[in-house]
Structures are given as structure tokens and as C-alpha cells.
Amino acid sequence: MDDLNQRFEDGNITLPQLLLHWAGTIPDELAIREKDLGIWNRVTWAEYFAKVRGFALGLHIRGFGRGDRLAIASEDTPEWLYSDIAAQALGGMTVGVYPTNPWRELNYILRHSKSSIIVCGDQEQVDKVLNAEAIEGAFPNLKLIVCVDMKGMRNYDRTRLKSFDEVVQEGLDHASGHIDDADFFLDCVNAGKPDDPAVVVYTSGTTGPPKGAMLSHRNLLVASYPLIDQFNLTRDRYSVVCYLPLCHVAERVFSTILSLMIGGAVNFAESIDTVQVNLREIAPRVFLGVPRIWEKLQYSASIRIQDARPMARRVYNWGLDLGQAHFRKIEAGQQLNPVERVKHFVAKILVFNPLKRFMGIDKVHCSFVGGASISPEVVRFFRVIGVPLYQVYGMTESGGLAFFQNADKATVGAAGVPAPGLQYRIAEDGELEIKHPSVFLGYLDNEKATAETIIDGWLQTGDVVEQLDNGEIAIVDRKKSIIITSGGKNITPSEIENALKDSIYISEAIVVGEGRNFLGALLQIDYDTVGKWAQAQGLAYTTFSHLSSLDEVRELIAKEVARVNDTFARVENIRKFVLLKKQLDHDDGELTATQKVRRNVIETRFEAEMAEIYA
Template identity: 40%
Template sequence: MITNKSQKNSNYHKEEIKTLPLLLQYHAKTKPKEVAIRQKRFGIWNEVTWKEYEKEASRFGSALLAQGLKKFDNVGILSENRKEWLIAESGMHLVGIIPVGVYPTSPANEILHILLSTDIKVIVCEDQEQVDKILEIEHRLPLLKKIIYIDHKGLSSYNNIKLLSWDKLLEDGIKKIETNPKVIYDCMKNHSAEDIALIVPTSGSTGPPKPAMISFKNIFFIGHASEKVIKRGRRDNVLSYLPLCHVAEQLFSVFNAMHSGYTANFGESIRTIQQDLRDIAPTIFLGVPRIWEKMQSDILIQSKKKNLQSLVLKKALKVSRKFNDPWKKYNIIFHIEKFLWEMIAFRHVRNGIGLTKCRIAISGAAPISQETLKFFRGLGMPLMEGFGMTETSGACTIQSLDKASKGSIGFPFEGVSLKIAEDGELLIKGGCVFAGYYKDPISTQDSIKDGWLFTGDIAKVFSDGSASIIDRKKDIVITSAGKNLSPSIIENTIKVSPYIKECILIADGRRFPSALIQIDFDAVANWAESESIPYTNFKNLVQRQEVFNLISKEIEIYNNNLSNVEKIKKFIILKKELDHDDGEVTATMKVRRSQIEKVFSSEINLMYS
């Protein structure tokens, strides 16, 4: 068992715990005019101060009370990231109501499951699109009292009695506060660190999402422990772009922002992330592996163009391999060479992706290939891998900038213990372990035993206290020859190719490993145009023999990084992109393997016939 040596110092007395609503009130009082939130609309960044943030949140929370809600009631939020998401969440915290995030990309049937399993009484919808989803399933939601909408465009003709605009709701909140100026104070008197702060649905990659309850005490533990590793400050800022219903985005845009008092920025949309990054130049940046893979792909594609700038970039990428170990001690000659390439190319690459001022970059939510990590580190990006899950309140381990780790996910936070069960499963103990699944004691008991969280991940803990994740326990496959293979290791190795967006390993009970490949449409389309290869759409492009040859060469290149038993022997290029609506991926774009194997069973059988 590995326990962080500072664990004995991480047991806090109740009165020392600063919960999220207490922190909001503290920031509003001590730095009322400093910027808490910045949001971009129509190309203009608008600022919200800590005082305004607290004022709007108080109005929202009071308005929910005016609607008849009470402490421990659950309210859903169905929206893209925006300032109203944070105002709604914080407003609920002030009055003891529990927010439940719902992915805005989810179809109505998935939304129904989450709302029913969490007893939602009110839901906040971003716009007409989300309202329509709720109205489609409204008759199956007996507890639903109100549907609050933020953007009124297209809703003027709707006459459902449950519909209520955001602006009208806040007016009700103002009236409630005028009638009872102490309404927030009275609610906060009964506030406890043991209260549930939010309910976060799990990803649902192996079954229906389960509603995980995270307490204010969990959040304080994570905020306090992560601050010692990341060394955050009030001058830091982040760009909020991953869904706020995902615990990883909550960690950086809410938990850490509140604990350190830094600014959370909301761009126009997920489609404008590159420009938004250049506008904001965040000092801390969290990216899921797909984000880092896409950035890497774009840089590699740029280096393949036939112009002077691309030739310099290609040379710089080759040289950068010398500098991809941030813990290595270099001599003066290396430092001089690195400085020169920093001036010539590296800083320009980082500026191009909007991360010029980023002092720590983090990859999380899924395993990332070592090749991708080294790629960015070589360019001067301090990219570290961390590990966490919904049930650990967002994070529990991370690589350190101060010292190298043998394990790929780094060291546990202060106060977190790791151990490996007899079957290789990673077990975690500490203040990060969640409070349980909402109204599901059986699943909770299956997940937490004697204080240990059973993660479902196969892992290895090293002598230096660090750890590596091998794969999900349910995902490990055994070939007909009895060889155990880790799909994520093989898939991440192949996905380093700029032309491959998704790789799904097929090997369980099979003679050899094969793969279903989804191309990166933008990258392959650009390549096809440069080679004067005509195409009309996605399906037409993947059916070109030239594209098959391209992907075949890419797999051959990256197969060299795998052992013989791991090498992809055959593959098929999918004729469509994997779709959340078709149940092939989750809202977080995690592959649903069992569903994919059913949908593409004929293609799979063809590879083994």
C-alpha cells in the first residue's frame, strides 16, 4: 500500500473547512471588484466581478426557494458552459439545493434516465434545443415543476405553463430577498461541509450513467490537496470548455477557481476554442487526450506542407525530441540549443495553440499515449498526466513538475492512499472518495468497502509511490492464444497518427488483434486535397483506395512501437463517424465497446473470415 507521507496532516476540523458557498461570500467581501468570470459573446469579453457573481447567485437561489423548493431538492442544468451555469450552481449551494449536470449533447432518452434517477424538480435549459428535449419527455417526469430557459430565442410562441425565463426567475429572486433580506443568511446557518454539493452522472461507458454524490467536504479536500501540487494563485486563469457536468471541468472551473480565487473564462463555444485560447492565454489548461491528440495532429499536418515555415517546423519537431524529458539535467550546450530553438520555433508553436503563458498543462479523464506527452514536452509545454474519476471527486494523482515518477499517472495527492487488490484492481482511500450513488446503496456498497474505493482499473504501484493505469478491468482482452492485451495501450499508440481519430481494438477470443479505424476527417481531407484526390463526403473519402493505403502505412509505422502480439494485423475503416446519438460513444466520447461490436459485427467477422 502507498500512502502519501503527509496524510496525517490532511484531517481537517469541521470549522476549518471552507465550502464553496463560504468561499464565494469570502471573495465577494474581500475582493468585490476583481474578475471572477469572463464570458465572450459576439466577439466581446464581458466581465463579472466576485460581488456581482455572489449577488446573482443569491438571487437565483432565493428564486428557487420562491418556487417552493427546499434544502436537498435536486435541480438539473442542461446547458453548454456559460456564466449562468456557475451562477445557477453557486446559487443552489447558497440555499442547500443540489445541482445535477446533464450533458447538452445527450439525446432525450439519456436525459430522461438521469432526471428520473435523481428526482429532478426543476431544470435549467440553455435554449430552445434543450427545452424541446425536455418537452419531449415531460409527461414521464412526474416531479418536474419548472423548466427555466436562459436564451428565449424561438420560445415566444411556447405556452407550456412550466416554462419560465431566466430573467423572470431572477426577478422573483429579487422580490424574495426584498421580502426577507436574511433568506441566504438563514439558509447558510444550516449549511454543513457534509452536505452534498452536486450530483455528477458517471460516463456510462459500460452501462447506464450512475448519479454520484460529491460532498462539500470532498471538494475542500481536493481543492486543498491539488493546490499544493499545482501551486495555484489568484492571478491564474482557465478556459472552461469541457462540459461542466463532467467532474474534471468542475475541478478547474469551480472547485479550484473558488479555492484560489482565480478567473474562469467562457468562450463563444467549443467550436471557437482555438481562438478563445489565444485571447485568454490561460496559465492552467486541462485537456482530455483527444484535445491533445487533435493539437498534435494539426501541428504534424502543418509540418508536412511544402513551404519554408513548414520545413523549419519539421526540423524543430525532430530536434524537440532531445528536450522531451522535463526532469533530465542538461548541460550548458543543451540549454543553449534549446534556447535557440525556443526563439526560432517552439514559442511560436505554443502561441499558435494559445498556450504561450501556460505554466502547467494537464491531461486527464482517459489514458494518453507517452508519445503525445513527449511531443508537447519537447516543445516546452509542461504537460503532466493525472488520474481521477467521478467517484474520486475529480482527481487523486498527478505527475509532479518537481520530480520524475516511475508511474505514468504520478503520485497520489496528500491524504490519498493507493493499493492493489489481488486481481490487480486499483483501490483508493482518502478524503476524495465520494459520498455514494444517489438512492443506490447496493452500487455504493459494491464500490466502497472498508473505506476503499474499488476503481475498476487495473494498475501498478511503483516503489517511488507513483502508479500507472494499465486499463479498465472490464476492457482487458484475451486472445485465443491466451495473451492478455490492454486495448488502451494499443489504441493510444495507433491514435498518435494525425490521420486516425479513433481506433477500437478487436482481439477478445480472436486469433490476432484487428481494429476498427475512424479517420480524422479534417486531416485526411486536407491530405486528399494536397494529393489532388477527389471526394464528395466522408463515406466517399474513406472508400478511396488511396486513403486505405495511407492508413495502412500509418498503422505499419506505429505498429513498430508495439510488441509482436500487440501489433494490428488487419483493420477496417469505418464508413461513418461514431455517434453519441447512435449509442456508440458516451457524452464524453468514450467508446462503448459492446455496442460497437454489435453494430459492426459483420465488418469484424469479415476480418477473421
């Protein structure tokens, strides 16, 4: 195992070789768990390997090989992992497509990546492929469409369409009938090189068309290894719930890379909407959440307590107030006195532990937040109730991880210290630049963008940061998101937006004001919490748009904006705001697949709202 750990640290192994290792050493141990019809079904490492081998052989007889690209457009399922590792085992690359992507984005990725095979999760994803072909013409490289769930597709043309199980069975049948091919799969796996391109991850496209970042096995392994080393992640201390799209580099790190490095179990959530229920059922030991997930967990507790009896609400509020006071004291470097320790123990029994059980994170020994900036108040809430929540920072181009917090370096609002061996520097304009073996191979078929992003071996992250006294960095904002007002003042919008989203009544905030003489904001109400508030006030409404248009709701949000304005300098105050009459949507091009706001389309998409602010 020591030799294996050294290979992890150096990245001298491939992901299919790791699967081969676990299938050979712990074949009957749990690798994957998936819920079907209310029952959690187990998949062992031997079964995992067999599925990958069968699918890889099925791809091989269709000509898929080294350098080819296989796209996957699917919700999270075990077949996502099987397809991913099978393509890599043959020397190919996996191209992830978000299942929420509209057909136009899927069309762009399939054509740009020149994928020869696509694995679709269900009828909806197959229809996107067929619609794109009907409108834009046939994909010149696409040879085969594979579908995991064939429900509703009885009358489809099966010329190019196969079920996942059919491909697996055809591969196994071919191998059994061709003795010379019996060891072909193992030969391919063993021939894999750590610096082979393994995956192509398309960037979210917040400021332009998505670019396909190519990552090697070594990139992914050396980026992930520091978490194993720092948090003592072992097979018996590692189980995760897979719920974010697997084409997102953060989910790939936790549900594919770390699982294969450690031999830990991956549990597939039924859907993003059932995450909290699945968390309670699985009680994972490690948990990763993007900011929106942590915000939803916090809001769910806030909404639940509003329906509780008065005594329960008083105990809840007492516990949180006490915990926050104690947390502030500890943050200041002070110790709790004996009386405070007793009170804290009582609060832990009556409030904190039940809260964690309700959220399904009571067994977590380390948890992480990444993918975007998060409000410090959300981090404080979870640390107050005893959840070890650490900020991690990275990007697709850095293999998913570059900086992370730990028990010794965990300043609220910071993003941690560099991973061992990572070099970094801060440019004159505040942009973070890094150099490390995890830095990606470049953008697929885009030498110009690669040359602009990697200069003399230094990755230009595009993030403006500050260096803290304790060695941590703090992310200020995306370089392209900084607002410069007409008076020449540089404004960091994310800090103000996070403060606004601390309100349980505001789910999205977009600060505007580039080239203007004051800041404005486009605000989206939280439909659930504002709706509950409206019902308590006796206000009738029918739709999101109707609720947003109520004068009483505007007054409610105005108070929240005023509260936030009091915490910022006058030049950073929101002078005017507009409540959006619709929820921001990925299908409408306002959000990326990872739910980040596409700032480059906001002012044109909401031209009337902008005119209302800056009339």
C-alpha cells in the first residue's frame, strides 16, 4: 500500500489500473450503491470491473480506440462510471455533457469534441442528439448512440441506437468467441500511461463559448492526493453520496478519483431533489457541496423550525445564539470557561446533533465547499453546529483542487493553503497564477486559448485573490467580474451578492453598475421562503411572477437590502434594485450548467429591468 500511495502522490498510475487493483485485491467488497425501487443495490469491485470490461470490449469491436472521444450525457448512474473508465481503458477520452444542457449546447460539445460515441442516460438525452441532427445536420464523427434506460424508445430506429446492456453483452460474446482477444482488455489497461489524456471537461462558459480542458490521469491524481494525505482518508473512512453532475470536475474528484484511489464506496443519490433524504439513509463519512447545496441545507432547517412548536423554536434559537457567541470567542483565540462548556454541551445534545441528523451529515468527519464563492455566514452556521466544513479552491484547469483548508488553517471567508508542491504567485493586478503537475494539458483544438491560459508554465486562473497573514488565500472575485464604476471605483460584486443571499428571502443576486455612477441589483426571491412568509401575512398569489410583483414582497426585500447596505461603504451600497419576474434558468441561457450566472448575457436579457434601475 505504501508503494501505491507513492504512485498516487506522483501520479504514476491510471484510473483503469486502479480499478484493476481493487478488483484483484478486494473483489467482494462494496464499490457502488444505487437505489432502485426503494432498495439500495450493491455493486462489488469485481462486478464494477466486469461491467467496465464488457463495455470496453463492446466499444472496441466498433472501432473505438486510442485518442477517440466518448461523450456521456446522463444523470449520475453507475453506467456513467463504467463508460468513463471503459473509454479510458482503451486509451480514449471521456467528454462529459451536463444532462441539463439544452440541445444547442450538447450539439456544440459533440461537434467540437468530435465524439464518435455518446452514452445517453434516457430518452430525453437521446432526443436531444436526434433533434440536434435534425436541425443542424448529422454529426460527422458520431457512430453509435448508447442508452442506459430504454424506456419509451420501442419504436426508435435502432440502426445506430443500442442499449448499454446490449453493448456490454456484445463485447463479452465477442471476447468468448475470439480466444486471441481474451487478454485484449487487460493489455490495454496495463499499456495506459499516466500522462495520457483521460477526460475533456468543458468549462461552464460564463464569459464565452465553452472550452474543452484536457486532463491526464496524472493531473487528476496529483490534484486529489493531498486530501487523502491531509484528512487521513482510508477505505473504512470514505463513503460519499454522488449527486452533482459527474462531468463537474469537483464531483469527479470525490466520486471517481478519490474512490478509485482509496477503494471507498460511492452511493448514487436518486436525484438532486432527494439529496437530503439520501444523506440521512447513507450517512456518508465525507461530503462535498457547492455553495447552493449548503445554503439549501441551512434553509431547510430554517423552514422546518418555523413549523415547530414555540418551545422547540425557543430552544433552537437559544442553541444557535449560544453557539455563535462561543464560535466568535473561539475565533478570537479565547477559551470557553467551565460554565460555557457545560452550556455548549447541552446545546450540542438538544440542538446541534438533531440538526445534523436531520440534514444527514451527522457521521461526516470532513466536508468541503467549492465551485464558487460562499457566504461566510453559511460557513459559520455549519461550524457552529459542529460540522467540519472546509473551503477548497481549484478549477477545471488545475485538476479540480489547488488550495484547501484544514483544522489548523480554516479562516472563515478564506480558501486555504496551497497543496504540497504547488507553486503560486499573485500578479500586480491581484490575479492568482499557479504551477503544478496538476495543471491541465491544454484546451482541445484551441492552441490560442491554451497559450493565453498557460504562460511560461504558469496557469492564469482569472481569479483575483488576497494573501492572508496565516498563509491562506482569500478569493476576491473573478477578474472579469470586477465592476469599475464611472467614478473609477473598483467593486467586488460577489461579496455584496453573498451578503444579499444570506437572507433566506433572496435566492439569487446580481450586482450591476459597470460604467455607471451607482450600483444596482437584479434580485430573485426564494419562492419557498417568501411564499411561506406571504401565506403567514394572508397574501394571496398564484405564480412566481405574481408573488414577486406584490408591493408587500418588495417592501420585505427592501428591508433586506437596507440591512446589507449598512454593512458596506456607501459607494458599495445598492441604490436601486429590481425583483425578477422569472427564475433564472439554464435553458434560457442565464445560468451555466453549474448554476453560475452568465454575466455576459444578463444586461441584454434583462434590458427592461436595467432600464428601470438606470432610467
